[in-house]
Structures are given as structure tokens and as C-alpha cells.
Amino acid sequence: MSKKTEQTSISELGEFGLIDRITKDIKVKNSSTVKGVGDDAAILDFKEKQVVVSSDLLTEGVHFNLMYAPLKHLGYKAVVVNLSDIYAMNAEPKQITVSIAISSKFSVEAIEELYSGIHLACETYGVDLVGGDTTSSLTGLTISITVLGEVKKDDAILRSGAKPNDLLCVTGDLGGAYMGLQLLERENEVFKVNPDLQPQLAGYDYILERQLKPEARKDIVEAFRKMEIKPTSMIDISDGLSSEIKHLCKNSNVGCNLFEEKIPMDEQTKAMAEELNINPLVAALNGGEDYELLFTISLDDYEKIKNDPDFTIIGHITEASEGANLVTAAGSAIPLEAQGWNHGK
Amino acid sequence: MSKKTEQTSISELGEFGLIDRITKDIKVKNSSTVKGVGDDAAILDFKEKQVVVSSDLLTEGVHFNLMYAPLKHLGYKAVVVNLSDIYAMNAEPKQITVSIAISSKFSVEAIEELYSGIHLACETYGVDLVGGDTTSSLTGLTISITVLGEVKKDDAILRSGAKPNDLLCVTGDLGGAYMGLQLLERENEVFKVNPDLQPQLAGYDYILERQLKPEARKDIVEAFRKMEIKPTSMIDISDGLSSEIKHLCKNSNVGCNLFEEKIPMDEQTKAMAEELNINPLVAALNGGEDYELLFTISLDDYEKIKNDPDFTIIGHITEASEGANLVTAAGSAIPLEAQGWNHGK
Numbered sequence: 001m002s003k004k005t006e007q008t009s010i011s012e013l014g015e016f017g018l019i020d021r022i023t024k025d026i027k028v029k030n031s032s033t034v035k036g037v038g039d040d041a042a043i044l045d046f047k048e049k050q051v052v053v054s055s056d057l058l059t060e061g062v063h064f065n066l067m068y069a070p071l072k073h074l075g076y077k078a079v080v081v082n083l084s085d086i087y088a089m090n091a092e093p094k095q096i097t098v099s100i101a102i103s104s105k106f107s108v109e110a111i112e113e114l115y116s117g118i119h120l121a122c123e124t125y126g127v128d129l130v131g132g133d134t135t136s137s138l139t140g141l142t143i144s145i146t147v148l149g150e151v152k153k154d155d156a157i158l159r160s161g162a163k164p165n166d167l168l169c170v171t172g173d174l175g176g177a178y179m180g181l182q183l184l185e186r187e188n189e190v191f192k193v194n195p196d197l198q199p200q201l202a203g204y205d206y207i208l209e210r211q212l213k214p215e216a217r218k219d220i221v222e223a224f225r226k227m228e229i230k231p232t233s234m235i236d237i238s239d240g241l242s243s244e245i246k247h248l249c250k251n252s253n254v255g256c257n258l259f260e261e262k263i264p265m266d267e268q269t270k271a272m273a274e275e276l277n278i279n280p281l282v283a284a285l286n287g288g289e290d291y292e293l294l295f296t297i298s299l300d301d302y303e304k305i306k307n308d309p310d311f312t313i314i315g316h317i318t319e320a321s322e323g324a325n326l327v328t329a330a331g332s333a334i335p336l337e338a339q340g341w342n343h344g345k
Numbered sequence: 346m347s348k349k350t351e352q353t354s355i356s357e358l359g360e361f362g363l364i365d366r367i368t369k370d371i372k373v374k375n376s377s378t379v380k381g382v383g384d385d386a387a388i389l390d391f392k393e394k395q396v397v398v399s400s401d402l403l404t405e406g407v408h409f410n411l412m413y414a415p416l417k418h419l420g421y422k423a424v425v426v427n428l429s430d431i432y433a434m435n436a437e438p439k440q441i442t443v444s445i446a447i448s449s450k451f452s453v454e455a456i457e458e459l460y461s462g463i464h465l466a467c468e469t470y471g472v473d474l475v476g477g478d479t480t481s482s483l484t485g486l487t488i489s490i491t492v493l494g495e496v497k498k499d500d501a502i503l504r505s506g507a508k509p510n511d512l513l514c515v516t517g518d519l520g521g522a523y524m525g526l527q528l529l530e531r532e533n534e535v536f537k538v539n540p541d542l543q544p545q546l547a548g549y550d551y552i553l554e555r556q557l558k559p560e561a562r563k564d565i566v567e568a569f570r571k572m573e574i575k576p577t578s579m580i581d582i583s584d585g586l587s588s589e590i591k592h593l594c595k596n597s598n599v600g601c602n603l604f605e606e607k608i609p610m611d612e613q614t615k616a617m618a619e620e621l622n623i624n625p626l627v628a629a630l631n632g633g634e635d636y637e638l639l640f641t642i643s644l645d646d647y648e649k650i651k652n653d654p655d656f657t658i659i660g661h662i663t664e665a666s667e668g669a670n671l672v673t674a675a676g677s678a679i680p681l682e683a684q685g686w687n688h689g690k
Binding site for chain 1: 379380383384385386387388389390391392395396397398399400401402403404405406407408430431433434436440442443444445446475476477478480481482483484485487489491492493494496498501503504505579580581596
């Protein structure tokens with residue numbers, strides 16, 4: 001929506017014209033893609049590998065706000081959040097299908113902008129766009145993506161393999177995407193009151209990027225292979241650390257102690273939290289959208305990861321009867337609360 | 346929405362509670378489903394088979410109207426229209442992922458009703474529900490389904506294999522779903538004016554079922570195997586015969602002659618068309634949603650299908666230079682017009 005150049009209405013082009021436009025430059029990258037877009041279905045061949053599949057759906061006004069999410073970034077992010085689920089299985093994403101519903105407020109150029117982000121993510125992560133659907137909606141934009149990946153038999157890592165005494169680890173840092181969102185929402189409110197004021201975003205590039213253009217941890221899955229580590233369980237952090245830890249514990253039938261002081265947070269995350277008078281711990285525990293990986297490893301693997309800056313050990317697994325607890329800086333243990341998606345929030 | 350019993354708001358249950366509710370009774374049917382719902386991604390194993398994948402997205406007010414589409418039927422139909430794409434590849438559907446976005450107007454019971462139709466379709470067609478997403482939307486209901494199927498290497502049938510002199514064939518009859526929709530829309534208009542009037546639907550059960558609860562032609566793909574026929578090209582009829590023929594011709598780089606008089610139509614389709622003063626040919630050519638299969642076979646296979654009531658030969662393939670034509674009852678050839686989806690219709 002940022003370009004003010006000539007806009008083509010989608011009805012001028014029609015469904016098939018639009019599909020031609022957004023698929024014309026696709027070049028297949030993976031040998032597992034036998035036949036991509038253009039038939040009733042794509043044909044894939046994974047040979048002896050197993051297939052992993054995951055789907056996500058994003059709706060305007062709930063998952064994104066076009067007031068501050070550029071369409072290209074939105075397309076990129078929509079793909080990345082799906083790929084993250086595949087990496088969380090210790091698998092390699094290979095194909096995606098993208099279905100969108102668009103209202104008449106979107107021009108062909110706007111949809112091309114969205115797809116330029118989708119194509120860029122495909123390029124960056126080595127994934128083929130092999131199908132999908134474009135259709136109309138009465139209001140707003142909906143994006144639904146399904147991703148297929150491959151994994152060697154027995155290499156997939158589930159949420160259910162954590163064992164007492166395993167170490168609880170996380171990649172990168174947490175809470176940044178949430179604080180980036182708070183900043184964007186604040187500036188959007190200011191803009192609504194006075195459109196002439198320039199947004200105050202300087203010095204917060206990292207948390208803005210965490211919110212607007214997150215990356216999935218392809219590098220971590222590759223690192224595990226090189227380091228010859230196979231986590232006992234893994235999940236990606238989309239809803240917030242607290243919620244994901246509870247999923248791991250429930251699926252593995254274990255408890256855990258999470259140490260507040262160990263949770264990795266970037267300086268910008270903390271600074272923004274202070275500026276907005278938010279407890280940064282809340283951002284890390286319940287903010288979500290960080291797309292880092294949460295995993296458990298056997299104590300035997302401690303030596304392999306202890307000095308690696310990509311990983312932080314944030315706790316350990318206990319018996320189920322002990323529950324999932326946050327151990328505060330003061331040393332008291334309080335039960336972790338999960339905050340999933342709340343309807344109508 | 347039909348049951349007036351107690352309604353539970355989705356916020357009472359929360360995202361994870363809702364997911365538990367709609368997935369609790371799932372039993373995996375296919376050996377290719379290694380791990381279904383409940384992790385970051387499902388794990389599938391197709392062994393030496395190839396994988397086919399297709400995605401569709403349906404939005405309220407565009408693809409369905411909850412004034413007359415019961416939620417259970419809608420769930421059933423949403424699955425079936427996806428399966429149809431897999432059969433059109435000569436493949437067997439095995440798994441689906443279902444993503445829905447729902448506004449706060451939907452109760453837990455309404456969503457359970459929708460999923461009861463989804464589960465019924467899975468049961469009927471031997472498909473496993475292995476994943477998806479449930480999320481909120483600002484308005485209305487959106488359903489996005491991805492289906493995965495399997496096919497032996499080299500058994501997939503594309504849109505691109507039709508050759509001059511091949512016979513153009515169709516299964517079942519056409520135009521019924523469209524005329525069913527016209528009937529429902531008429532009765533809905535009457536209802537809006539006078540809610541006390543009973544809808545006049547008697548005698549039109551077939552076309553209503555074609556619209557509200559269509560089936561995908563699983564039986565045809567099985568029949569091909571038994572009859573040892575491999576069509577040279579195939580596509581399912583979702584947008585209308587005219588549009589699908591044009592796809593086949595374009596992808597195969599051929600032309601065709603379609604004979605108006607050969608197009609199979611049910612008596613109810615014709616009767617409703619007469620009652621509503623619609624040319625039934627328009628319903629068959631441009632109506633869509635019939636989910637029959639359109640395919641071409643070599644002349645050598647003529648003997649095998651000529652007496653089979655499931656199939657109707659409606660024309661033949663010509664050189665590309667001759668174009669795709671409708672040959673009228675009077676014998677004149679007129680170019681076929683494709684009508685795809687029109688934005689904002």
C-alpha cells in the first residue's frame with residue numbers, strides 16, 4: 001500500500017490473470033518438487049524421507065495491521081512463521097501452498113507486493129511455492145499457508161520426548177517481537193491523533209525487525225546436525241515461552257523449573273519495556289511471535305552447547321508431579337501460566 | 346446454527362480447549378499418517394509413492410451463505426471440494442489440514458457442528474485430519490483446507506496430456522449444483538420478505554444435495570483402475586465446464602469441439618432452469634461446483650467406456666489452431682467462453 005503509483009483493480013485482471021501474474025516467475029528449486037503450480041494439485045516426491053506438514057492462517061486486524069505492516073514484510077512473515085514449525089520438527093521445509101482471500105480494496109499491485117515478500121522468503125529458505133488459492137472476501141485480507149518439509153526417518157523431534165533432568169534450552173532472545181509491536185502500536189496511536197508527527201522509531205531497529213520481519217531458525221537445525229546433538233523434544237515459540245513450555249511438559253508428561261534470571265532478552269527489549277512501563281518478563285513469557293526454538297537436551301550434551309552463544313540454558317525438566325514452575329530471582333517457585341490466543345482480543 | 350440448545354462462547358474454552366474439543370475423537374486410519382495432530386507439524390510417510398497436494402480457501406458471503414448452508418454440510422463440502430482436486434490427479438487423498446478463522450458470533454457448538462461435517466467427510470473418504478489452525482477473525486468464517494494424497498509414480502494424470510482425436514468425457518451430470526443454489530437463493534429472498542412462509546423445496550432434493558452436500562468422484566478413480574483406463578488428461582469441474590475445458594486445452598496445447606446436445610443434465614436441473622427462466626446450458630457451462638471429472642481418453646479406449654452410465658462422451662480434441670468450440674444443436678461452432686471467479690461478485 002506504500003506505493004502511490006498506478007493501481008490496477010483485480011477485476012480488470014480476473015482470477016486467472018492474477019494467478020498468472022503472481023506465479024509467472026516461479027522457478028522450482030527442490031528435486032522433491034516434481035510438478036508445481038498449474039494443475040489440480042502439485043506432485044512431490046520425497047523418496048525414502050518422511051514428510052512433515054503444518055498449516056497456519058492469518059487474518060487482518062487479528063494477526064496483522066496494515067497500518068504499520070508493509071505488505072511485503074507481511075508476505076515474508078506469513079511464510080516464515082510456517083517454516084518455523086517445520087524446523088521445530090528438526091525437518092527441512094521444501095514446499096508451501098499459499099491461499100489468500102482479498103477484498104476489493106486491494107489492487108493487483110498490492111497483491112504483487114505481498115507475493116514479493118512470499119517469494120523472497122521462498123528464496124531465502126530454499127522453498128518452492130507449489131500451489132494455493134486466490135479468492136475474494138467481503139472484508140480484509142486472509143492468508144493461509146501450508147508448508148511441507150522432509151526429514152529422515154526417526155530424525156523428527158516431537159514435543160513428547162523430554163525426560164526429567166534434561167536441560168531446557170532456548171535459542172536467541174525473547175520478548176523482542178512483542179515489544180516491537182507495542183512500539184508500533186504506540187506510534188500508530190500518535191499518528192491517528194497527529195498524522196504530521198514523524199514516528200519515533202530510532203534506536204529500536206532490532207525489536208521492529210523482530211516484529212515485522214522475523215526469521216525462522218534454519219541455522220539451528222543445521223547446527224544440531226554439525227554438533228551431533230539431537231534434542232529430546234522441541235517446539236517453536238510462537239505464543240510465548242510460558243505457553244510453549246506448558247505444551248512441552250504436557251506432551252512429555254514432565255514438569256520443569258524455568259529460571260527467571262536465565263531468560264535471554266535483548267537490551268532494546270528491556271529498554272522499550274522500561275519506556276512503556278511493561279515488565280519485560282511478561283513480554284518474554286507471554287508476548288509470543290519470537291519464532292525461536294525451545295528444546296530439551298540430555299545432560300550428556302551439556303558440554304556441546306554450554307559455550308555456544310546461540311543457546312541459553314533456562315531451566316531443567318522435573319517429574320510431572322512437580323509441575324511447570326517459574327523460579328524467580330528471589331528463589332521462589334510459582335506455577336507458569338499459559339496464555340494462548342484469546343478469542344476476540 | 347440450527348440447534349437452539351445451550352451455546353458456549355469460544356472465549357470460555359480458549360484456543361487450546363477448542364482444539365482439544367474438535368480433535369479428541371480423531372482416530373488415524375491411514376498407515377501413511379505417522380503422527381497426526383498435536384505437534385508443530387504432522388509426520389507422514391508415503392514410502393515409494395509420490396505425494397500430491399492441493400489447497401482451497403472458502404470465505405463466508407462469497408463461497409457460502411450460512412442462511413441456508415447448514416454448518417455440518419458446509420464442513421463436509423469444504424473437505425469434498427479439496428478431495429476432488431486429488432481425484433482429478435488420479436490420486437488417493439490421505440490427509441487434510443483444516444484451518445479456520447471465526448468471529449465471536451460463532452459458539453463452540455457451532456464450530457463442533459462444522460467439524461462434525463469435516464469428520465464425516467474424513468470418515469467417508471478414508472482421510473485423516475492431521476493438523477491445521479484455529480484462530481479468530483474480525484468478521485465471518487473462513488475455512489482453508491489443504492489435502493495430501495498419494496499416487497504411484499507415473500500414475501498421476503495432468504491437465505496437459507490431451508492429444509488431437511482424444512475423446513472428451515465427463516462423469517455424472519452438470520449444472521445441478523448451480524440450479525440448487527438458485528433455488529436456495531430464491532427461497533432465502535422469500536424468507537427475508539416473509540419469514541413465516543415455508544420454503545418450497547419439494548421435488549428438488551437432488552439439485553439441493555448437489556449444492557449443499559456434493560460428493561467427490563472417488564468411485565471413478567477406482568473404476569479407471571478396474572477398467573484399465575488411464576485418461577490422457579483430467580481436471581475436476583469446480584468453476585464450470587467451459588472454464589475447465591479451456592484449462593485442459595491451454596495446458597495440453599490443443600483445441601476441442603464440445604457438443605451442446607451431449608452435455609449430461611439431470612431432469613431436476615432442467616425443470617428448475619425452466620421454472621427460473623434460466624438456460625440450463627448456462628448452468629452446465631458456467632455454473633460450477635459440480636465436482637465431476639472432465640477427462641480425455643485415447644480413441645482406443647472408446648469400447649471400454651461407451652456403455653458405462655458413469656461416463657458421457659461430450660466431444661473430441663482437435664488441433665490447437667481450431668480453438669475450443671461449442672457445437673450447438675443447430676451445428677454451428679462458437680468459441681467457448683471461460684468464466685472464472687469474478688472479484689467482488
